[in-house]
Amino acid sequence: MFSMKNYIMDNEQVYPRLICLVFFFKMFQYSTEDICNIGADLRVYVGDKNDAKSLCDAGNLCHETGYGCYLSKNEFPGFKKYKDNWDCSGSDIIDEQKGSIEDCLYHCDLVSNCMAVLTSTTNHCWLKHQCENYQQLVNYGVHHNLIDNQLSCFIGGMDQSVDSVYTTAEKTQAITYAVANDKVVVFSATNIELKTGDLNNLNKEYDKTTCFAGNLMINEIDNIKTFLTNHAMFDKQLTTCKTITSTPLKIRFPWPTSGSANHNFSIRIDGENLNCYNSRILTLTGSNIIVYVPLDHQINAVFEGNYLSCDLQSVNATSCNFSCNCRGKKCQAVYVNSQDYEERMKICEITKIL
Numbered sequence: 001m002f003s004m005k006n007y008i009m010d011n012e013q014v015y016p017r018l019i020c021l022v023f024f025f026k027m028f029q030y031s032t033e034d035i036c037n038i039g040a041d042l043r044v045y046v047g048d049k050n051d052a053k054s055l056c057d058a059g060n061l062c063h064e065t066g067y068g069c070y071l072s073k074n075e076f077p078g079f080k081k082y083k084d085n086w087d088c089s090g091s092d093i094i095d096e097q098k099g100s101i102e103d104c105l106y107h108c109d110l111v112s113n114c115m116a117v118l119t120s121t122t123n124h125c126w127l128k129h130q131c132e133n134y135q136q137l138v139n140y141g142v143h144h145n146l147i148d149n150q151l152s153c154f155i156g157g158m159d160q161s162v163d164s165v166y167t168t169a170e171k172t173q174a175i176t177y178a179v180a181n182d183k184v185v186v187f188s189a190t191n192i193e194l195k196t197g198d199l200n201n202l203n204k205e206y207d208k209t210t211c212f213a214g215n216l217m218i219n220e221i222d223n224i225k226t227f228l229t230n231h232a233m234f235d236k237q238l239t240t241c242k243t244i245t246s247t248p249l250k251i252r253f254p255w256p257t258s259g260s261a262n263h264n265f266s267i268r269i270d271g272e273n274l275n276c277y278n279s280r281i282l283t284l285t286g287s288n289i290i291v292y293v294p295l296d297h298q299i300n301a302v303f304e305g306n307y308l309s310c311d312l313q314s315v316n317a318t319s320c321n322f323s324c325n326c327r328g329k330k331c332q333a334v335y336v337n338s339q340d341y342e343e344r345m346k347i348c349e350i351t352k353i354l
């Protein structure tokens with residue numbers, strides 16, 4: 001898996017590479033040669049550099065020998081473009097003209113039953129509540145909406161057997177059942193499958209996206225990764241708390257502004273003996289809590305890449321308030337990192353405020 005060096009930027013810095021990323025994500029054309037014409041240092045890589053072209057083609061990805069698969073310019077965070085030059089007929093909710101394809105897609109996030117978006121090269125878009133029956137349509141493309149703050153997602157399929165199958169129109173029901181019953185959600189171009197499995201069961205079916213219910217937590221010493229929908233630190237109860245130890249603890253909350261037009265939000269942390277900081281440094285030292293958002297296009301729920309620290313607005317021993325700026329974009333996640341060598345800190349609740 002391609003990885004980038006880790007560091008956090010403060011709110012005053014501008015990283016030139018990010019400007020380039022914003023530029024090519026906003027471009028949208030259907031020439032295969034053009035949509036894959038991305039410099040090696042600007043690509044969002046998928047899988048391993050020795051992946052065969054057939055794997056990339058199956059996932060509608062670009063490929064270069066020696067580099068493997070990478071996203072085309074037609075891909076946007078929170079959406080999966082399974083097919084170029086195709087339409088899923090009918091099921092239209094809204095027919096509108098927007099300033100960019102990105103505007104089309106993120107309007108879909110504001111419409112509760114929007115499951116996919118058909119877009120044209122002229123930035124016309126049709127929001128859809130279902131997308132399964134495809135037909136060829138030159139210069140159009142379909143993006144499926146995968147944004148949900150209950151799911152931590154990874155590109156690729158899962159080897160386990162299928163427990164149940166839902167249509168794309170039944171996305172809400174599928175996710176509700178998965179969260180309640182600890183199931184894994186596997187999205188594809190034609191349906192939604194629920195399975196039982198873990199990260200070890202992921203495969204290289206890049207035409208699918210596999211999502212686990214809950215927030216991703218990682219214990220850095222043992223590299224133990226868990227997905228939790230309910231925990232002492234996010235159960236809406238101030239009386240249940242987690243003692244922070246010398247082992248760095250990281251939590252990733254997906255899509256903090258999903259379903260909202262807001263691009264900025266706040267994180268409130270309640271607890272005991274809290275020690276919160278602004279920070280440019282990803283590696284925790286001593287006893288502290290830091291909060292930050294990712295800047296890269298994340299195809300997997302990970303703890304690596306380029307980040308922007310959230311601004312610490314107020315702090316005392318029992319409460320910290322951070323303001324997070326998504327730079328006019330949808331934040332794919334917000335991270336809370338904590339560590340305490342003295343093991344005096346307790347986090348009782350982490351609350352998102354829009």
